[in-house]
Amino acid sequence: MGPVEITAYALVNALGDDTEAVISALERGQTGLGRAPFPTEVPTVVGAIARLDPLPATLADWDTRQARIAWHGVAEIVEASQRAARRWGASRVGLVIGTSTGGIGATEGAWARWKQSGEWPADFDLQRHHAMQATVEVVRAATGARGPGYVVSTACSSSAKAFASAQRMIHADLVDAVIVGGVDSLCDTTLRGFAGLELTSTRACRPFAADRDGISIGEGAAFALLERRGQGVARLVAVGESCDAYHLSAPHPEGAGARAAIEAALRRGGIEAARVGTINAHATGTKLNDAAEAKAIAAVFGDAPWVVATKGYTGHMLGAAGATEVLFCVVALERGWIPASLGADPIEPGLGLRIATMRTSIETDYALSTSFAFGGSNAAVLVGAGA
Amino acid sequence: MTAFGVRTVAVWTAERGAPRAELLPAQQRRRCSLLTRMVAEVMADLRDGGLAIAEAPLVCGTGFGEIATTAALLEQMHVEAGGLSPIRFAGSVHNTAIGQLAIAIGHRGRSTAVSAGVHTLAMALVEAIGLFADEVDDVALVLADEPLPAPLQPAHDGLAVGLHLVRVPTPTDMVLADFGPRREPPPLARVPAAIAGNPCAAAWSLAQSIRERRAGTLALEPDEPARRSAMCIDFRLPASG
Numbered sequence: 260m261g262p263v264e265i266t267a268y269a270l271v272n273a274l275g276d277d278t279e280a281v282i283s284a285l286e287r288g289q290t291g292l293g294r295a296p297f298p299t300e301v302p303t304v305v306g307a308i309a310r311l312d313p314l315p316a317t318l319a320d321w322d323t324r325q326a327r328i329a330w331h332g333v334a335e336i337v338e339a340s341q342r343a344a345r346r347w348g349a350s351r352v353g354l355v356i357g358t359s360t361g362g363i364g365a366t367e368g369a370w371a372r373w374k375q376s377g378e379w380p381a382d383f384d385l386q387r388h389h390a391m392q393a394t395v396e397v398v399r400a401a402t403g404a405r406g407p408g409y410v411v412s413t414a415c416s417s418s419a420k421a422f423a424s425a426q427r428m429i430h431a432d433l434v435d436a437v438i439v440g441g442v443d444s445l446c447d448t449t450l451r452g453f454a455g456l457e458l459t460s461t462r463a464c465r466p467f468a469a470d471r472d473g474i475s476i477g478e479g480a481a482f483a484l485l486e487r488r489g490q491g492v493a494r495l496v497a498v499g500e501s502c503d504a505y506h507l508s509a510p511h512p513e514g515a516g517a518r519a520a521i522e523a524a525l526r527r528g529g530i531e532a533a534r535v536g537t538i539n540a541h542a543t544g545t546k547l548n549d550a551a552e553a554k555a556i557a558a559v560f561g562d563a564p565w566v567v568a569t570k571g572y573t574g575h576m577l578g579a580a581g582a583t584e585v586l587f588c589v590v591a592l593e594r595g596w597i598p599a600s601l602g603a604d605p606i607e608p609g610l611g612l613r614i615a616t617m618r619t620s621i622e623t624d625y626a627l628s629t630s631f632a633f634g635g636s637n638a639a640v641l642v643g644a645g646a
Numbered sequence: 647m648t649a650f651g652v653r654t655v656a657v658w659t660a661e662r663g664a665p666r667a668e669l670l671p672a673q674q675r676r677r678c679s680l681l682t683r684m685v686a687e688v689m690a691d692l693r694d695g696g697l698a699i700a701e702a703p704l705v706c707g708t709g710f711g712e713i714a715t716t717a718a719l720l721e722q723m724h725v726e727a728g729g730l731s732p733i734r735f736a737g738s739v740h741n742t743a744i745g746q747l748a749i750a751i752g753h754r755g756r757s758t759a760v761s762a763g764v765h766t767l768a769m770a771l772v773e774a775i776g777l778f779a780d781e782v783d784d785v786a787l788v789l790a791d792e793p794l795p796a797p798l799q800p801a802h803d804g805l806a807v808g809l810h811l812v813r814v815p816t817p818t819d820m821v822l823a824d825f826g827p828r829r830e831p832p833p834l835a836r837v838p839a840a841i842a843g844n845p846c847a848a849a850w851s852l853a854q855s856i857r858e859r860r861a862g863t864l865a866l867e868p869d870e871p872a873r874r875s876a877m878c879i880d881f882r883l884p885a886s887g
Contacts, residue, residue, distance in 0.1 A: 260779070260780050300727060300728065301729075350827060350875075353772075359739060359740075363716065366716075366720065367720060367723065370720040370721075370723075370724065371724065373797060374724050379797045379799075385794075385798055385799070386763060389710075390709065390710065390761075390763050391709075391711075391740070391761040391762075391763075392709075392761060392762050392763035392765065395762065407768070407769060407772045407877070408762070408765075408769070409760050409761065409762035409765065409766075409769035409772070409773075410760065410761045410762065411758060411759070411760055412711065412739070412740035412741065412759050412760070412761050413739070413740065413741040413758055413759050414739040414740075414741060420758055424758070424760075424773055424776060427773075427776025427777065427779055427780055428772060428776050430776070430779045430780065431648070431775050431776045431778070431779035432779070433648075433772060433775065433776070433826075447723065448719060448720070448723065448730070451723060451728070451729055451730045452719070452729075452730045452732075452735035452738070453735075454728070454729035454730070455728075455729030455730040455731060455732045455735055456729070456732045456735060456736065457729070457732075500755075500756045500757075500758075501754055501755065501756070502744075502745070502748045502753055502754050502755065502756075502757055503748070503754070504748040504749050504751075504752050504753055504754050505749065506749070507736045507737065507742070507745050507746065507749070508732070508736035516754065519754065632739075632741070633736055633739045633741070633742075633745065634739060634741040634742060634744060634745025634746075634748070635745055635748055635749070636741055636744075636745065636757070636758075
């Protein structure tokens with residue numbers, strides 16, 4: 260399956276409310292982690308988007324935190340998407356969006372009001388506020404895309420796997436372009452859920468650090484426009500996917516599934532490991548995840564490529580993490596640098612990786628992003644420099 | 647245009663009784679949701695029909711996923727302070743069923759969970775067709791939604807439909823062809839009232855058409871005003887039929 264072009268992209272998260280603001284914060288080494296935007300009893304820091312305006316009046320019935328992030332997140336590629344619709348036809352532009360939370364934050368609120376009043380809130384609509392597909396419909400309304408549209412929901416690998424689905428959709432000739440990405444929103448369900456697993460840190464997460472002690476949750480959106488042909492800023496080369504078949508919420512200790520996904524990406528892309536200059540690691544900041552991932556990366560690449568962990572900037576955006584970090588790889592290829600791995604220093608001895616602890620210039624044609632999830636779902640996305 | 651075959655079809659509804667989910671070891675099965683057990687039940691049927699379920703890519707389409715587990719978490723949030731049940735939380739993601747199955751049967755290849763509301767059947771077929779374009783020969787496609795827990799509405803029964811899809815049909819396979827959007831699509835086929843509100847209800851109609859070997863065109867989703875069309879697919883009888 261051949262590469263497809265990445266002709267436009269957009270990022271919104273705790274680092275900033277547009278792509279350049281996000282990239283600027285990465286370049287300066289400035290974290291976006293801070294206090295949660297709502298009351299929570301979980302003692303942790305999060306990556307929250309500072310300002311989210313309501314949806315336009317015509318979409319008021321769809322207005323949730325998740326929908327606002329989707330609407331705001333896709334805004335910068337609306338013009339490119341409409342250009343693609345004119346080029347290929349609106350029904351030949353599809354949508355594949357990864358999300359894990361969907362609108363659960365809105366359902367939390369409805370559930371609380373029901374418990375307090377005894378009546379289910381009349382203004383809560385399960386399809387428009389809770390369902391995964393609501394995110395797709397909001398992005399459809401923003402962009403005018405009329406092709407097939409759906410959510411990939413495999414927890415924290417969701418939006419990395421969305422790239423695989425989008426590439427296949429183009430290759431199958433069902434569409435010529437796809438708006439692909441990920442959206443997830445902060446809510447108390449995820450904060451208290453990860454706290455129940457004893458995985459949240461009380462401070463900013465420190466992936467790969469010797470004293471790392473857990474994750475920081477974040478929210479955000481990342482979107483790319485993929486086209487069959489065009490003047491791409493980068494290319495989606497291949498995606499490798501695998502399943503651990505080991506445990507629902509813990510990685511295989513040797514990183515076997517992670518390694519299989521990475522090797523599948525390289526094999527499917529026809530690219531030797533030595534040609535990959537940088538890897539944006541999943542690197543959540545938990546003891547088990549980072550150790551297993553390090554084994555997988557070291558087994559395939561040794562310590563040759565620069566490895567960077569970016570969740571110290573954004574927090575773990577769950578269903579939006581994969582797409583965000585794929586696009587951080589695109590930034591690295593376009594601009595020739597990778598950011599410092601915030602919080603990684605001092606690095607845990609013996610990981611066997613070449614981890615960037617400061618902003619580092621790179622010169623490479625290929626970058627890889629890894630994503631791993633509950634259910635043992637793994638994805639590795641290989642991107643190449645634009646022509 | 648796209649054409650592919652259907653080798654085996656499996657349906658679980660409440661009329662079959664509680665899913666035995668024999669693919670899952672007893673200890674694992676006891677901790678699994680109804681949704682996961684429904685998925686395991688139809689996957690066992692596909693295995694019995696000859697599908698190598700540990701090797702074939704698995705696509706699970708579900709509108710609301712682990713909604714009963716999610717509701718239990720929301721209730722726990724309301725009545726208790728502190729962290730949520732780790733087993734429930736880890737089991738609340740949309741890909742729980744395929745993750746549990748993978749552990750039980752040793753599936754280490756590609757699997758995914760997709761969701762598209764009432765379009766879930768049509769979009770899960772998009773995913774399967776994408777895999778065929780990637781030279782995959784067999785796909786296990788499962789469409790499943792469990793009942794919505796109160797107070798969520800509309801009330802409906804659980805439904806799981808499993809399809810063993812093949813890239814290259816043999817003369818005995820039913821053929822599905824010309825998948826795509828159609829203007830003026832045929833009306834959605836009627837389904838039993840108990841599953842009418844289930845996001846995967848259209849999969850029941852698809853299964854019926856295959857079982858009854860009905861040639862013709864089937865609408866896979868409601869007519870979509872924004873797109874002024876609906877995804878449809880044609881049925882062709884097996885060459886030997």
